[in-house]
Amino acid sequence: MSLVNFTSREITCKIVYYGPGRSGKTSNLQYIYGRVPEARRGRMVSLATKGDRTLFFDFLPLELGTISGFVTRFQLYTVPGQVYYNATRKLVLQGADGIVFVADSQARRFDDNLESLQNLQENLLAHGVDIRELPLVYQYNKQDLPADLILGPDELDDALNFRAVQSFGADCLSGNGVFETLRGISELVLKRLAAGSRVA
Amino acid sequence: MRAVEPWVEGPLAAFLDESAARLTLLMTSAGQVLAQHGFTRAFDVMSAAALGAGIMASTDELARLMDAPPFRALAHQGVQHGLFLSGFDTPQGRWIGLVVFGPESSLGLVQLFFQRLVADLAKQAPTEAPSNRVLGSDFEDELNASLRTLFGQ
Numbered sequence: 001m002s003l004v005n006f007t008s009r010e011i012t013c014k015i016v017y018y019g020p021g022r023s024g025k026t027s028n029l030q031y032i033y034g035r036v037p038e039a040r041r042g043r044m045v046s047l048a049t050k051g052d053r054t055l056f057f058d059f060l061p062l063e064l065g066t067i068s069g070f071v072t073r074f075q076l077y078t079v080p081g082q083v084y085y086n087a088t089r090k091l092v093l094q095g096a097d098g099i100v101f102v103a104d105s106q107a108r109r110f111d112d113n114l115e116s117l118q119n120l121q122e123n124l125l126a127h128g129v130d131i132r133e134l135p136l137v138y139q140y141n142k143q144d145l146p147a148d149l150i151l152g153p154d155e156l157d158d159a160l161n162f163r164a165v166q167s168f169g170a171d172c173l174s175g176n177g178v179f180e181t182l183r184g185i186s187e188l189v190l191k192r193l194a195a196g197s198r199v200a
Numbered sequence: 201m202r203a204v205e206p207w208v209e210g211p212l213a214a215f216l217d218e219s220a221a222r223l224t225l226l227m228t229s230a231g232q233v234l235a236q237h238g239f240t241r242a243f244d245v246m247s248a249a250a251l252g253a254g255i256m257a258s259t260d261e262l263a264r265l266m267d268a269p270p271f272r273a274l275a276h277q278g279v280q281h282g283l284f285l286s287g288f289d290t291p292q293g294r295w296i297g298l299v300v301f302g303p304e305s306s307l308g309l310v311q312l313f314f315q316r317l318v319a320d321l322a323k324q325a326p327t328e329a330p331s332n333r334v335l336g337s338d339f340e341d342e343l344n345a346s347l348r349t350l351f352g353q
Contacts, residue, residue: 003204003228003232003233003234005204012232012233012246014230014231014232041243042241042242042243042244042246042247043243043244043247045247045250045251047254056254056258057250057254059247059250059251061242061243061246061247061250063242063243064346065346065349066342066346067342067343067346068342068343072346073242073246075231075246075250077250087261088258091254091257091258091261092254094229094230094257095228095229095230095231095232096230187343187344190343191343194343
C-alpha cells in the first residue's frame with residue numbers, strides 16, 4: 001500500500017514486475033538502472049542464484065521527483081519466475097500498489113504466460129486483493145525476435161489482457177518499451193493515489 | 201531521526217538513547233519505511249527495508265509451514281556490527297523493527313529496550329483511524345510534468 005508522509009511530504013509506492021521465468025523481469029530493472037541518472041536511483045539489490053536466476057527478488061528504488069510538493073519514490077521489485085519459487089513470489093506481492101505483467105512473446109511460451117497470470121491472480125487473492133482492482137499493465141517482451149517465433153501484441157492482448165488495460169510491446173535488451181511500460185504503471189498508481197482512495 | 205507519524209518519535213528517541221543502536225528502522229510488513237535513525241541516504245533506507253521485510257516474511261512463512269506461531273525475532277552477529285530484526289503488532293498493524301548495533305551495545309541491551317519500544321508504541325498509537333487527506337488538485341498536472349522529465353518524453 002502506498003505510503004504518504006504528510007509531515008516530510010514523501011510518497012512511496014511499490015510496483016512488482018511479475019511473469020514467467022526468463023520473460024525479462026530482471027532485464028527491465030537492469031535497463032532502468034542503467035539509464036536513470038544516479039541521483040534518481042539507489043543501488044539495485046538482486047537476490048539471485050549463482051546462475052543469475054532470481055531467487056527472492058530484485059529491488060530498485062527510484063525517485064520520480066517532486067510532485068505537488070511531495071518527493072515521490074517508487075520501489076520496483078521483480079519476483080522469481082520459476083514455478084518452484086511460488087512461496088517467495090507470494091511474499092513479494094504483499095503490499096503491491098501496481099503490477100507489470102511481463103509476458104514472453106514467444107509462441108512456445110504461451111502456456112507459461114497463462115499459467116503465470118493465473119498464479120498472479122491466486123497469489124493476490126491470498127493477500128485479499130482482487131486482480132481487477134489493482135493497477136495493472138502488460139508488457140509483451142521479446143518482440144524483436146523473428147516474427148514466425150512470436151505472437152504479436154494484438155494476439156497476446158486477446159489471450160491475456162482480460163481487463164483491456166494498457167499493454168506495451170517491448171524488447172528489454174535494447175530498451176524498447178521499457179520506459180513506456182514504467183510510465184504507464186506509474187501513471188495508473190499515482191492517479192489512483194491522487195483520487196484519494198489509498199492514502200495512508 | 202525521521203518518522204512518518206510524529207507519535208513514533210518519542211518512543212524511538214528513548215530507545216535510541218538507551219540501546220545505543222547505530223541504525224534503526226521501523227517498517228510495515230510490506231517494507232514501507234515508517235521511521236529511521238542513522239541512515240544518510242534515502243535509497244539505502246529503502247533497500248534495507250526491502251531486505252528486512254523479505255527476511256521477516258520468509259521466517260513467518262517457515263513458521264507457518266511448521267504450524268508454529270511467527271518467530272518473534274532473529275539476530276545476526278557480525279565482526280563489527282550486530283543485527284536484530286523483530287516483527288510486532290501495533291494498533292496500526294504489523295510492523296517490523298531492524299536494529300544495527302556496534303560494540304558499544306549488545307544484543308541483550310537491544311532486545312531489552314526493543315521490548316520497551318514496542319510497549320511504548322502501543323501506548324502512544326492513536327486510536328482513531330488516520331485521516332484520508334487527499335493530494336492537491338494540481339497533483340495530476342505536476343505528475344505528468346515529472347513523468348516527462350524522468351522519462352524524457
